[in-house]
Amino acid sequence: MATFAQPNAGKAKVIITGNVVEKTSKLPLEYATITLKNTQNPKAVFGGITDNKGNFNVEASAGVYDIIIEFISFKPTEIKQKRLNESTNLGTIALEEDATQLNEVVVRAEKTTVEIKLDKKVYNVGQDLMVKGGTVSDVLDNIPSVSVDVEGNVSLRGNDNVRILIDGRPSSAINITEALRLIPADAIEKVEVITNPSARYDAEGGGGLLNIILKKGKNQGINGTFIGTTGYPKNNGVSGTVNYKTKEFNLFTTQGYSQRENPGNALTNSRYLNDDNSTRDYMYETRENERANKSYNGNFGFDWFLSESLTWTNTVNYRRNSGNNIDDVLQKYYDVNFAYQYERNRINAEDSKSKNIEYTTNFTKNFKKEGHKLTIDGSFSKNTDENIAFITDAATNTPIVTLDETTNLQKQNRNLIQTDYVYPFAKGSQIEFGYKGEFLKNISDYSVVTNGVPFPQFTNILEYKEYVNALYTSYGTKIKKFSFLLGMRWEDSNIEVNQLATSDFNNKKYDNFFPSAFFTYELGEQTSASISYSRRIQRPRGRQLNPFNNLSSNVNIFVGNPDLDPAFTDAVDIGYIKRWSKLTFNTSLYGNKTTGAFQFVRRESGDFQNGIPIIISSPINLATEYRTGFEFTLNYSPYKWWKLNSNFNFFYNETDGDFTYTDFNGNEVVQNFDNSTIAWFTRLTSKINLPYKIDWQTNATYNGPQRNAQGRSLGVFSMNLAFSKDILKDKGTLSLNVSDLLNSRKRLMETYIAGAVDSYGEMQWRERQINFSFTYRFNVQKNEREKERRNRGGQQDDGGDFPG
Missing domain, CATH: 2.40.170.20 (TonB-dependent receptor, beta-barrel domain)
Incomplete structure (x- = not known):
């Protein structure tokens, strides 16, 4: 279980434990983040993440803390001015999905995710079994609402007037149909399906937009x-x-x-x-x-x-x-x-x-x-x-x-x-x-x-x-x-x-x-x-x-x-x-x-x-x-x-x-x-x-x-x-x-x-x-x-x- 801390010398150590679950299903949330911020010493910050059962165990110096429990796409829970002079069990903390954000709602599932935003949907497709060894065309043909005909032409909800972007930019290829058959499926992280684009996007494409996001490593x-x-x-x-x-x-x-x-x-x-x-x-x-x-x-x-x-x-x-x-x-x-x-x-x-x-x-x-x-x-x-x-x-x-x-x-x-x-x-x-x-x-x-x-x-x-x-x-x-x-x-x-x-x-x-x-x-x-x-x-x-x-x-x-x-x-x-x-x-x-x-x-x-x-x-x-x-x-x-x-x-x-x-x-x-x-x-x-x-x-x-x-x-x-x-x-x-x-x-x-x-x-x-x-x-x-x-x-x- 990972933890992080900014030491506060001279203070007694206490252990903070608890369990984080999803409010609706009561399923444990793995990799939820727990952060303790000392209200009197901003440099004193402690924290950790939950294990696969949603449990956490954080060591901190005794003191008064604001405790923040967070998980991506869920509303954070904050416990203000909590005095921690001895080891404490915070019990079960239930996080609620943040389905009220203005720009996006990230819908979490136990095995895969789709992000539903105000003007698009994002499908995480990088590990889809169907496209192993295939190309971008194969990936698109496995996305709901998208079809690729036998000649490689892409349509969205039956409309072939589709604007195709790669990493948010128009493809530099002369023949986009052929280009989609050459880029390997393993290079793709996700696909954004935008059936009715907002003013932020190019006006080109009467049938909508498809934005193909390529992989880029993020780990330390x-x-x-x-x-x-x-x-x-x-x-x-x-x-x-x-x-x-x-x-x-x-x-x-x-x-x-x-x-x-x-x-x-x-x-x-x-x-x-x-x-x-x-x-x-x-x-x-x-x-x-x-x-x-x-x-x-x-x-x-x-x-x-x-x-x-x-x-x-x-x-x-x-x-x-x-x-x-x-x-x-x-x-x-x-x-x-x-x-x-x-x-x-x-x-x-x-x-x-x-x-x-x-x-x-x-x-x-x-x-x-x-x-x-x-x-x-x-x-x-x-x-x-x-x-x-x-x-x-x-x-x-x-x-x-x-x-x-x-x-x-x-x-x-x-x-x-x-x-x-x-x-x-x-x-x-x-x-x-x-x-x-x-x-x-x-x-x-x-x-x-x-x-x-x-x-x-x-x-x-x-x-x-x-x-x-x-x-x-x-x-x-x-x-x-x-x-x-x-x-x-x-x-x-x-x-x-x-x-x-x-x-x-x-x-x-x-x-x-x-x-x-x-x-x-x-x-x-x-x-x-x-x-x-x-x-x-x-x-x-x-x-x-x-x-x-x-x-x-x-x-x-x-x-x-x-x-x-x-x-x-x-x-x-x-x-x-x-x-x-x-x-x-x-x-x-x-x-x-x-x-x-x-x-x-x-x-x-x-x-x-x-x-x-x-x-x-x-x-x-x-x-x-x-x-x-x-x-x-x-x-x-x-x-x-x-x-x-x-x-x-x-x-x-x-x-x-x-x-x-x-x-x-x-x-x-x-x-x-x-x-x-x-x-x-x-x-x-x-x-x-x-x-x-x-x-x-x-x-x-x-x-x-x-x-x-x-x-x-x-x-x-x-x-x-x-x-x-x-x-x-x-x-x-x-x-x-x-x-x-x-x-x-x-x-x-x-x-x-x-x-x-x-x-x-x-x-x-x-x-x-x-x-x-x-x-x-x-x-x-x-x-x-x-x-x-x-x-x-x-x-x-x-x-x-x-x-x-």
């Missing part, structure tokens, strides 16, 4: 964790986190290297239609992907404690990746009677390389008054992506073989400066304001050579610049059981889209206000309700604005729209949480209205490839989109050794808009994009603590069917499984997990475009994955190992979700 002395992983298909990797902390410095580093193979497959069976929707012919397509990559992810940094109240943090992050992908496409053609005609084989052999280096710095000044804080942040990064592909196209009905060589080189610089100031000026009240400047420049050099001849139609250099300056302020207070947080954010955007090949320059300038409001009312000790509002923006990005063609397919051509404007979303969220001894119910009803929503319209170009019409797709500000839905999370603990978590989301989406254009024959064509759809998904997770320190975790997910303007996606069921066992006196852990146990995680699509095509498709980005990992911890304090054990166990007694 030198300590660390090493993890080795192997898997099938090939998934070999090693990673480690080492930390060295003194009174003046905290040095930390995380290093990881992996080699992965991600085989995938797809098929599309298409029936092409005449103008009267009768059958013209058929084309059946199968696709096999052989993906492999090698990646390194590392950082090094330090905290310099300049004084008790001032800390300077510096970090350098470096990521490197090289990969290749052989995309083998076989197309078989049939006539109107489904008689075989010929086949075509299209092979895309692609090599890619990427490098990213980022330097971040932070000053944090904590003033004497609790909560009074000033922070200054800077982030400066460079990223390069190089992609070279050789596309061979051969058919049995012609001796001609086409060879396309495409090169796409991207360079991106992203610089960010931010400062935030929080001032609590009265009990339960505070004001906050700050500035953020984000400056982005991306140059994309794309070229195509066909059979040795440059193809100017697909060769171009696009320069994209985005400068966003923002100011915000917010005010919050608490009046008895009622809390509110009001905010206003102003963002000035200056965006340049410069097509250097044609000297086509476009400049978009606009500034907007983004209000937010959050209201919370405590209906009881274990019950609260809230309502919130915010206004959001979705800015078009480089590829969406690039007016040049992109040779991603020989019959489906993407062309950007330089006149694309941002879309704006008004979001309302109503929340409710109720906690019982073994059950927690957390639900929300939400509604979004988006004006100027992006829609990808398809039209015939008038050109044909082997008799197949070439279709051009472009984004436009076409529609107004309405989205309403509700979700709930249930956490049930029928026994101490068995914990259940379920998450359900249901939403209705309606799109209104018409697109009118003149086709290549001079005819006016009207496309009606009015559409409404109902969709839902659900996830169930079971965690069981078996004997001999073995943990067993299973989760099952079902994504319900969903309609869109030109077809529908079908329902898909998938399941994951994981086991772990602690060894070597809890210094080591063996883990086995199976991702997509039934090998059923696919995108199933039905598409119907009148007068064009009727098709069915399947796409599986990654086949079933089996991983085995070993974790070893050295000099990690007992309470830190216990935190990991808690996270793996997954017990949830009174509030919130556990990972998975």
Whole structure:
């Protein structure tokens, strides 16, 4: 049992004992802090912490003391002017959860935690069994309310307009989807899910924000964790986190290297239609992907404690990746009677390389008054992506073989400066304001050579610049059981889209206000309700604005729209949480209205490839989109050794808009994009603590069917499984997990475009994955190992979700 003291010479020694428990459940609170402050001698301070049974034993000099008993997220208990002239037992002290704080409520569980704040939820996911040996994408797909589809696209409550941050900053990666697949899951400490962000956060992201917090050691002395992983298909990797902390410095580093193979497959069976929707012919397509990559992810940094109240943090992050992908496409053609005609084989052999280096710095000044804080942040990064592909196209009905060589080189610089100031000026009240400047420049050099001849139609250099300056302020207070947080954010955007090949320059300038409001009312000790509002923006990005063609397919051509404007979303969220001894119910009803929503319209170009019409797709500000839905999370603990978590989301989406254009024959064509759809998904997770320190975790997910303007996606069921066992006196852990146990995680699509095509498709980005990992911890304090054990166990007694 740890104790600390400032000696008071000449005084008799006394022993102070007692027991600390949680008020509601009467469970003992381990690592609660007991502090004795001598009222006549401020330098005389004694204290200690409770053991695993909640007991404490503190030795102090006789005298008069203020005694403070504290535990994170609980209301402290203070015994004033206690005269201690002899050894004393203070008896049982019950601490009550602090569910009335203005800015946050930390919901404690025996095995894992979720922090429920006024405008976000924080899931501690670092030790989730399901993601051992996986990536950030795997982590996000195990978070309630979050979904990651088979192509790696992230959505929050069914909305894919999500802003993803890493350590509170936009990712410096050019392709965020690929970046999430490269960062190892073992580097993550927690994920903040912000469904309706306040004015403090970027206005970008109509569907909300996800903030991924990376690990950084905090223990005194030198300590660390090493993890080795192997898997099938090939998934070999090693990673480690080492930390060295003194009174003046905290040095930390995380290093990881992996080699992965991600085989995938797809098929599309298409029936092409005449103008009267009768059958013209058929084309059946199968696709096999052989993906492999090698990646390194590392950082090094330090905290310099300049004084008790001032800390300077510096970090350098470096990521490197090289990969290749052989995309083998076989197309078989049939006539109107489904008689075989010929086949075509299209092979895309692609090599890619990427490098990213980022330097971040932070000053944090904590003033004497609790909560009074000033922070200054800077982030400066460079990223390069190089992609070279050789596309061979051969058919049995012609001796001609086409060879396309495409090169796409991207360079991106992203610089960010931010400062935030929080001032609590009265009990339960505070004001906050700050500035953020984000400056982005991306140059994309794309070229195509066909059979040795440059193809100017697909060769171009696009320069994209985005400068966003923002100011915000917010005010919050608490009046008895009622809390509110009001905010206003102003963002000035200056965006340049410069097509250097044609000297086509476009400049978009606009500034907007983004209000937010959050209201919370405590209906009881274990019950609260809230309502919130915010206004959001979705800015078009480089590829969406690039007016040049992109040779991603020989019959489906993407062309950007330089006149694309941002879309704006008004979001309302109503929340409710109720906690019982073994059950927690957390639900929300939400509604979004988006004006100027992006829609990808398809039209015939008038050109044909082997008799197949070439279709051009472009984004436009076409529609107004309405989205309403509700979700709930249930956490049930029928026994101490068995914990259940379920998450359900249901939403209705309606799109209104018409697109009118003149086709290549001079005819006016009207496309009606009015559409409404109902969709839902659900996830169930079971965690069981078996004997001999073995943990067993299973989760099952079902994504319900969903309609869109030109077809529908079908329902898909998938399941994951994981086991772990602690060894070597809890210094080591063996883990086995199976991702997509039934090998059923696919995108199933039905598409119907009148007068064009009727098709069915399947796409599986990654086949079933089996991983085995070993974790070893050295000099990690007992309470830190216990935190990991808690996270793996997954017990949830009174509030919130556990990972998975």
